[in-house]
Amino acid sequence: LQLDDTVWAYLCSDDQRRQIRERGDDADELARIYARVLNKALEGKPDDLTIGLHVCRGNFRSTWISEGGYEPVAEVLFGTVNVDAFFLEYDNDRSGDFAPLRFVRPGKQQVVLGLITTKNGELENPDGVKARLEEAAKYVAKEQICLSPQCGFASTEEGNSLSEAQQWDKVRLVTQIASEVW
Template sequence: MPYPSTKPPFRADHVGSLLRPKPLQEARAAWKTGSLPHDALREVEDRYIIAAIARQEDIGLRAATDGEYRRAYWHYDFVAGLNGVELYEPEQKIQFKGNVPPLGHALRVNGRIGWSKPVMLDTYRFLASHVRSAVPKQTIPSPSVVHFRGGRQAIDRTTYPSLDGFFADLGEAYHKAVGAFGAAGCRYLQIDEVNIAYLCDPEQIAALKARGEHVDNLLGIYAAMLNRAIAGKPDGMTISMHLCRGNFRSTWVASGGYEPVAEVLFNQIDADAYFMEYDTDRAGGFEPLRFVPRGPKIVVLGLMTSKTGVLESKDDLKRRIDDAARYLPLEQLALSPQCGFASTEEGNTLTEDQQWAKLERCVAVAQEVWGEV
């Protein structure tokens, strides 16, 4: 059954983050050094977020984000706002593939996890108050972010002698967060879940085992946390999941097709839609889409790369959509870039003009393939 065109995700959609305009980058740098007050930074952010919303609407996108312009990271800014979670600078930093500096911060749990502060609710309300025609879309990181990189050694043993309590509290905090966004009027919420995609990579599994993590049921644990979070949504809210294999200054972390996680991902997690990285061979083929149940669940094909400015041809995109439709009916498919354009404030190695050209191409192809955006 086709999904209603009034309900997200839309035939042409996008993951969320946008390249920061240079004046915004300069303002954030000045704020970090203490030479620009936070109120002044907020004014700059507001101005460029309003402009980004208008640009998304003008090119025909039916969902708009704030570009994540108020964040330094796609994930840390949100989860560091939870009770018991601390952002810090570790001695051993996360290194992406390629010649880029390592990620500068990490997370650790130093107390009981909970949701008592309105993390990013004000940013959602600002977004919602400035859309004209688009549906405001809020993005948050998955709860698995708090566990995957640091694992047992980054979680205070006095607070959590057993990880069962940690996972339960984390799922409950997210349940409350989803409910809070719903109460604020959010009807399109995306959970960025990169770590389930990392579980498709044998190297990532080996690294988890090497540091002593129990990985046998990790996918099931993450699925249960996600379902507890999703259970907090009100009627009428669409929750999508975004899966990718790392995105930092146009580099990546993991490889591997979705086959090892597909059955759980599509049939045991209660998401309405899935934004799936498919811009390179590192993500494997479309065969795992056969596990998607026939009906209202949607897969948004991330066929356009956000890592370079090379503009994909319409013919190539249509051919790959046809390939995917061999495993999942066309009415259950949509199109987007494979990830955001700036998962961190530094952004990927393409220009703003190239970014907008890709989003315009996404809209044009969706119109030609499905007859709607």
């Protein structure tokens, strides 16, 4: 079961954190509350049910809603939220670096790195993607890392700025890189 959640991406954004402060709330306390709510919702799940959490940064007509690295929420999100996998958007600079992955619990969770954009049809350089996977492996074990597109190819019926053929090219690229790396 994949849960799509935009709240964590908002909590990564300096602008959104400023807005939270201006309305009198504490972004760090909100992160702890959100973690408790997710964990409460997942209590009693069947042992054979795998739960993934996609930290969605927006995907409407090739646009986005949030920017900022995962550092502000990393310790709470990766260290306390009881899911089996995190689907993280890392397709551009607005997602920050991989250092926050140091909080992923060793041997407990998968980290699915969305290094392939679904915002446009241009194919990523496979060597560049492999280099980024190696960089991420400095913070979390390579065996816990997976590769995927950063988000779905169409979050709404309007879709994104790429063709169906380009989407399949992206899927083939992910498969090719993954077979070479793992």
